[in-house]
Amino acid sequence: MQRQILIIKLDGDLYxxxxxxxxxxxxxxxxxxxPDAPNFIEGVISLRDDIVPxxxxxxxxxxxxxxxxxxxxxxxxYFGEGVKIGIVVDDVLGIHYYDxxxxxxxxxxxxxxxxxxxxxxxxNQNNQKIAILDVLSMFxxxxxxxxYKNFLKNGDSKREIKILKKDYFxxxxxxxxxxxxxxxxxxxxxxxxxxxISTLKGKKIEEILKDPKFxxxxxxxxxxxxxxxxxxxSDMYMITEAVExxxxxxxxxxxxxxxxATGEDAYSIAMIFHSFEIPFKNIRIISSNDSLEKLVQxxxxxxxxxxxxxxxQDLVENYFLPKDKKEYYIIKxxxxxxxxxxxxxxxxxxxxxxxxLIYAPNYLSKNTEKSDLLLKNFYKALNPDxxxxxGLFENIEGFAKKLKKYYIKNRLVFIKES
Numbered sequence: 001m002q003r004q005i006l007i008i009k010l011d012g013d014l015y016x017x018x019x020x021x022x023x024x025x026x027x028x029x030x031x032x033x034x035p036d037a038p039n040f041i042e043g044v045i046s047l048r049d050d051i052v053p054x055x056x057x058x059x060x061x062x063x064x065x066x067x068x069x070x071x072x073x074x075x076x077x078y079f080g081e082g083v084k085i086g087i088v089v090d091d092v093l094g095i096h097y098y099d100x101x102x103x104x105x106x107x108x109x110x111x112x113x114x115x116x117x118x119x120x121x122x123x124n125q126n127n128q129k130i131a132i133l134d135v136l137s138m139f140x141x142x143x144x145x146x147x148y149k150n151f152l153k154n155g156d157s158k159r160e161i162k163i164l165k166k167d168y169f170x171x172x173x174x175x176x177x178x179x180x181x182x183x184x185x186x187x188x189x190x191x192x193x194x195x196x197i198s199t200l201k202g203k204k205i206e207e208i209l210k211d212p213k214f215x216x217x218x219x220x221x222x223x224x225x226x227x228x229x230x231x232x233x234s235d236m237y238m239i240t241e242a243v244e245x246x247x248x249x250x251x252x253x254x255x256x257x258x259x260x261a262t263g264e265d266a267y268s269i270a271m272i273f274h275s276f277e278i279p280f281k282n283i284r285i286i287s288s289n290d291s292l293e294k295l296v297q298x299x300x301x302x303x304x305x306x307x308x309x310x311x312x313q314d315l316v317e318n319y320f321l322p323k324d325k326k327e328y329y330i331i332k333x334x335x336x337x338x339x340x341x342x343x344x345x346x347x348x349x350x351x352x353x354x355x356x357l358i359y360a361p362n363y364l365s366k367n368t369e370k371s372d373l374l375l376k377n378f379y380k381a382l383n384p385d386x387x388x389x390x391g392l393f394e395n396i397e398g399f400a401k402k403l404k405k406y407y408i409k410n411r412l413v414f415i416k417e418s
Contacts, residue, residue: 001100007130008075009091011063012312016096016122016132023078025092027071035407038196039234042088043410045074052076054086060138061114066230067312068240068275077135083146085139096130098122103132163191167205178215180222181365189393189412193219219392222366224259228307229268229315232361235389238411239359240272242387246356247276254284256352256381258344258360261289263298264307265359267331270338271319280337286352288344295341301331346370355381362391375400384418 005016033043040059074086103120119132175182198205218232230236266287273283308316320329346367364371397405403414
């Protein structure tokens, strides 16, 4: 039997979606974000008279790769009875016809994480593999219920989240045991985060917290240690959105980073700027830390192969030079010119000023005794309409009244009002 699929591209690989499920393909759209939504939900779009949820299919498929594709497309899937979902893809390549006998086993898929959602594999005329996606199993239970409906209700983020008293104290004990502060700035966001994970995975909070891997993410890392570029993917997408807004209204842009000492975040952000083809003389990225040894290491810009393995090949080719048979990679000079590495302590008398974006994940949590001083200095450093992006759990609402709470790519940030 002959069938039709629409071929899409995700992180360089090809996938197919049954055309019978596709309502239309959209190139341009206006997104309305849902504050505090899980990282697989982009937001909602207005499509004529319908409000359609937009899902990051890469997250559903557990694709960890960050990208800088600027012309993504949205495929509107229609499941009948008025149920529509939009999925964000890197590119749409066109229609492909195939017969059932062409289908190969799913174990030929290059990404093992995707196998659960693949019906089979075919090849096109260029002998490229196309994995046929089982879209229904991605979004619906066996009973036909939409898996993520609880996260798409209007006002869901404003609903007060409560947990049982025993769960609260168990959570507090676990957080503090992992040497992360559970205080007035962090506790509400931690509770919301854990509650979301509990709802999404259908597990009890106590069960989730007993898994040691839960605390291995960068969200709980006070030092913001990195093993790869663009490692904190959700933050990098937030910064990309902020950069795109800055370049529309500013010629010169200054960024101040605190946290990651070895340079991966600073260089990642420099690459984001350069992807918009901004001359390096118009960008100044200041990366501050109190470790001279790590600052010297970061200035060299030399990293092991593992640091670039999870980013698209075009980024590697554009911004790195291979060394020692590709065992190491060196940051190209055009990127290095954008970044200054500077020694800084929380009580330093000298700090950068005229800053448009401060990116300081978990810096307040690492320096809790200096948090009041740091917030005052951050405010002084920012330009009007400048952005302060802290850690995922650091909510300073009520502690810094002159900084307005805002969301960029569903990520909580604070803006200095002009």
